Amino acid sequence: MRLQWKVIEAFRCMRELSLCLCEVTRDKHCTSICFSPFTFTEAVIMRLISSSARGPSSSCLTLTFLMLLLCCHIASILGHKSESALTVVENTEGGEGAGSDEDEEATVEEDEGDLEVVQPTEEWQTLKPGQAVPAGSHVRLNLQTGQREVKLGEEQLKYWTQEHREKKETKPSFSPDELKQAMKKIKEDQNPASKDADQQDSVSSKFRPLEELKRDMAQLDLLVETDVQVMKRLLDQFNSSNSTMQQRLSILLELEYLVHQVDNAQTLCSMGGLQFILEGLNSSDFRLQESSAFVLGSALASNPVVQVKAVESGALQTLLTVLATAQAHSVKKKVLFAVASLLRHFPFAQHHFLSHGGLQVLSELFRTDGRGALRTRIVTMLYDMISEKELISQAGLDPVLDASHEERVRQYSKVSLQGELLEKGWCSLVPQLLESSEHDYREKALRALLAMAPVCLEQYRSDSSLLGSLVSLRDQYQEMVQSEMILGEENGYFAEIVDLIDALQVKMNI
Template structure:
């Protein structure tokens, strides 16, 4: 049954009339199924109107249709289960049926329970799984602590991920760095990644075995100061506390290259990173310290010290000299109390060949270091006082004859005594300024 309206009849065919006709039609449907039905008017989005009828009855012996969750056409004389939705399609004039809300909910729950039942495990499978879990969770088992590398690679391969060791990463980065297609920005990013990796001792040694040390030295000769700075940074990080890399660097001529870079006109940032690399190469390595002195290293540093007006490079130079003096003294003092083994005796012998104190006196450092006391930075002054105390065995005569040094010590002592007193008032037990006063007092005692 299809109802249409036209413009000519629209005025006379009222809403009440349309409702009455639909109600009569639903009564006809209800008479077929033997009980009342609920009538609902639903607006059709394509124009016109359609009705939806909710029918509740038993199927009996009639030709019954099995509704689904989609609308399907209901043939004449067919019965539907109780709770189904029945509607009259006003466009086609045919009745349609689908599952009611309660039926659909029950069908969904029943379907989900069936899937859960199908996916359940047998008792034997559950026992085996629980036994496997208990074995893997045993803290003493190897499987609990580690997983085989091949198993990890297989799992990663399934996830379409590439597993690379640090050595493979560094090899790839060096290949990209040496490629003629790489831009300066790409090379800078590669150096940044390498600097992060070489903080591990093994990675730094692997980088050298892959030829990376030569790439860093070539970077120091680059015309781009950014590549020079980054190359020196990677080199210094690889050298730090790594004797294997220190030996290879000396053998490859890295010390001469670094001193040449410091002696030529370079931007401040480049010299700062190169100075870091020099300090890393010399620390706890008497063989390199001896070569440093024989190649005019102190002369290069003295020129750099005089040219630095800001005090940053001066402080780094003085700190490096202090470290070299202190580590030699510690080695000598340890030899007085301990039973020396062969390696310790060799280190003592090597340090005895480093005449650093005499070189400092000869190159004028006894008058250079006191200049750092003129800085306004407390940290710079502290570093200078520690270096002056370490150099005192060879510099006392010059200290005593240096009137400006005596005046600076008196002025600094009064200043830091007041600051230390202020720290004590506020209850600071570990007074930084009191420590500086102690350094000044110790130096004055030596100079008397």
């Protein structure tokens, strides 16, 4: 009987050893296998105890058989490899968090080969046999279903935020060929010399050389000329004794088109073309005078170099002479254009204009003009001269000035235009332009009257016709402003004229 209890105690120790082995392997199948043989063994032992009366020889044989069976079972446990073993792979995308103590820890098996790696989420998901999980994932055994489940660990949850996942999903991927092309483009951009050379080659491939074009056009009886060559040819034709009046007029028309460019106008003066133009102004043919004045005015416009050469060549005296003696209205119109172009932003020429009786010539022309077109040009020219001097004087208050600006201020100080306007009677001449029916003429007159107010204010107040004209014009234009406002134009042209009238009346204290 004592032998039987010792056998039972030995089997219980071996059972605990088997359970420990199963616990090490972490296999539920192993646990079930361990329980099955021992349950069977215990049953056999109980049978052995109950049948001990049969004799010691049969009990020893049975005990030997059971020991052999148990040794085989332990060997099978040690060599057993579960099909549902859990494999852990290194997480290359997330954090390195560790699983919770409540969750089942995962072991690493090195000889698993290529396995399907499951990407955990924030929710538990079922693992299939043969699947691997990243390190740091939480793994548990669902006791209800008997299946393993996995989800992200705490560190992984910190890393795999929704924002990070969206950035990773939207992050563009580049192939090796695309990266090579990008690097090649960077090297090309860093080499501007080769880039410029390639660009020049591409441009050269699109256009043909000038010499080649000239040869081809020469074969077609065509001549390619630059502007300088054209002007030289035109001047030679103009001076030719065989040229007719119509041909000369056509030449002047072509020159007027060319001298709008600043360089061409200066080149024409260096060729001696300015002298030919002044000779055309002294011609007895009004058509030649008109065309010559038109070319001269276009060459002088916003071209200081030509302005200086024109004053040095005596163009101002010639223009004033033609303006005083010409009979044709078209000639006076073009000559006024040339005079205005010569005087604009040129205080030296303005000083000479006043000293040579330019205002007297203009006043005579203003009185004789019945159409109003010449009057408007004259008043506009006077207004521009007054405004230029005022602007220069205001700019002179700036503490930071250069030497050229100081010289311009000095030259404008010599131009006593407003005093000359008072002496020559322009304070009573300009208001006559308000009698015109043209809105543009009235606007120019009002602006000139405001510019002349510092010297003409006393005469304005004593001029009853001027006072009556201002009141009448304001009522007329106020009605027009109401019509503009009905049409949705709050700051229209007529409202601007009303503002000019109001400003003049304020100065006159009406």
